Amino acid sequence: MQLLNDKEKFVFLMNKGWSKGLEDRGGIPTGIIAFAQEFRADEPVMLRVKINTSYSPPGWNLQTELEKLDLPKDRAPIEVTTDMVEYKQLPKFYSGDVFLAPTRSEAFGLTCIEAMACGLPVITTNFGGQTDFVNDANGWLVGYDLEEVTWDNMYEGNRWATPRIDELRKAMREAYTNYNLTKVKAANALATAQRYTWLNAAKKAMEALRCEN
DSSP states (O other): OOOTTSSSSEEEEEEEEOOSGGGOTTOHHHHHHHHHHHOBTTSSEEEEEEEEGGGSOTTOOHHHHHHHTOOOSSBOOEEEEOOOOOGGGHHHHTOSSEEEEOOSOOSSOHHHHHHHHTTOOEEEESSSGGGGTOOTTTEEEEOEEEEEOOSOGGGTTOEEEEEOHHHHHHHHHHHHHOHHHHHHHHHHHHHHHTTSOHHHHHHHHHHHHHHHO
16 A cells, blocks of 8 residues: 555545534534544554534534544544644645545635645535535545535525435545555646635736726
C-alpha cells in the first residue's frame, strides 16, 4: 500500500460543525459511521475529525454523541478533536490523503475547497454548492436520497440529501486501494482550487461591476 502523505497510515479527514445529532446537516456522524463500518483495525488507515463547536447547542457533549453512533469495536482508529485551528495552521491539519464531506446540504462548501487547496481530493454528496467545483475528476460524488426536514425549524420545509452509506463506503475503499487514481484526483483538486482564490473572486466581481456600468 502506497500512501500519498508518506506516513504509516492512509488518512481520511473531516472538518465541520456538529449540532443536530444523527440528523446533522454537515454529515459528521454519517462519515464516522461509514468509515467505522468499512475499515477494520488491522488496516493501515485512520479518520481524523475536527469539529467546530461554534454550531453545537448548549450542553452538547462529544462523547455522548459518539456513543449514539454505536460504532463497531473492531474498527480502524478515529481521532476526534474540538480544538480550534488557526487559519495559518490549516495546511498542517489538511496533511492527509482524502477529505470526506458527506454533507446533506451546502451553500458553497468552504471546507471542501480548503482541503482541495491543500492537494486533497474530496469524497462528497452529489448535492449542494460544493458540486460547483467537486467532480469526478478531482473527487468522488456520492448518490443520495432527498428527505424533507422536519427536525429543524430553521430549515423546515426544505429537503436535504441523505448520502447513501454503501456508495460512501465504496468511494472510500476505492480512494484507499487505488493509489494511482487518488493521486491523479489530488493533482486535479489542487488545480481546481487555484481558480477559487480571493484574488480571482475579486477580479470576477470587478468584471461584473464594469458590465453593469
